[in-house]
Amino acid sequence: MPVMSKLKDLSGAAEIVGVAESDQIGKLPDKSALQLHAEAAHNALEDAGIPMSEVDGYLTAGYSTYDVAEYLGIQPHFTDATIVGGASFVIHIAHAMAAIQAGYCEVALITHGQSGRSDRARAAANRGLPSQQYEAPFGILGPPVSYSMAARRYMHEYGEDRTRQALSEIAVSTRKWANMNPVAYMKDEPMTFEDYHNSRWISWPFHLFDCCLVTDAGAAIVITTPERAKSARKGGVKVVGVGEGHDHSMISQMEDLTLPFGRFTGPQALEMAGITHSDLDLTMIYDSFTYTVLVTLESLGFCKPGEGPDFVADQRTAPGGEFPLNTSGGGLSYTHPGMYGIFTVVEAIRQLRGEAGERQIDDCNLAMAHGTGGNLSSTGTVILARD
């Protein structure tokens, strides 16, 4: 573990001044993934009121930074293509903050674009990686299979009926938030508990409605010094706590299928921010699957292992509930192009700025955004604070 006293010095060292999605999100066969990067970058810089010429730090995941930076016309002095799945873009915020404080750059741009639904490119080649030798030959391929095996283990440890109820609560409450988000893929599609239970099996124990969407989407974040943030169009939102890491890649190598790496990154980010769970007004948790939310709430310490089903019971996380969670509608019902982490931050910033329209929560001053990548492999946590 890093030395907390050093990390604490970083708290508030950078502010997020711009966030945006690509022009549209959803099903976009007429746009390449790189175009989604570019649109999101353009929109986020406009949101920040900062011209592209001032960007001197660039971060992305899934591509080399030089490929996307060239496409965008950026020649950065700080470059970071850390790729640990959907958590990457949350982790990039911490890296940008460290780079800004160290003087590598003043305005960092993080972009993401992915055509999960419409991509014309082929799947990656077999390079003899362990996952390609030991899991793929058995059809242990892709997140639904690996996460559903983790969920089955949770059911064994904490009870199948309790777990099923929790998964359904999360699916239904997340859909209610999406129904209030004009750009959510499922904006006009309500979901009842009956709908959840009747949806087809994808990988038992997962129903279709336990699984995230597959969309095309881009998003971007602009992050800068507190001084530069003062003249940004909307001011800045402080980054006051961060944590990152991973403990495996393949699901079969995960030590405890019910306790992902948020067990470190959550408490670390909260400690760095000097706050506790109950101080948070909003929690955004990467919901690749309903199960991801359940175990992540526990690993982050919102409740004890096995208590997640009580924590989410009775639509406690839905609009009007005590614990606003994934207010955009999440990867389950808003958008999920393949790596979703950046979108947890976009929504958190909008809520902190009071820009969330019909789904705006009251007095939103402190928010957590938490990404998960791979096969419950990596996590990144940030705590964001309104001035």
Place this chain on the structure above:
Amino acid sequence: MAEYNKPIPIPQPESDRYWEGTRREELWLRKCNDCDEAYFYPRDICPKCFSRNTDWIHASGNGSLYTFAIVHRPPHPGFVSDAPYITAIVELEEGPRVPANIVGVEPEPENLSIDMPLKVVYEKITDEITLPKFTPA
């Protein structure tokens, strides 16, 4: 025999002996002489204590069901005719957990229980590659 179109392992230098083993219908694991732990997947240096003092051991092929899923929507065209099929993580009696399929069982949740005893069976897929799968013991 219809063309085999599932992903096929490409053995690497540190795993050649593992795949040679399965071809002879034997399951071989690595074991560390310093921390005394057997581990999967095969690599020369122990992932628990980073010792180079490691050996191969011949595993019994017995284990138990750690967890499983029943895959209805195949994630790859090669599995379309198999779906629904059972994926699992099997805990071997030597300690390590290995990914696999469970075969010889109808793919219904009630036919599978966590901790049920399993034994290895082999499926030859090419002249070079034989996959270790598991079935109720």
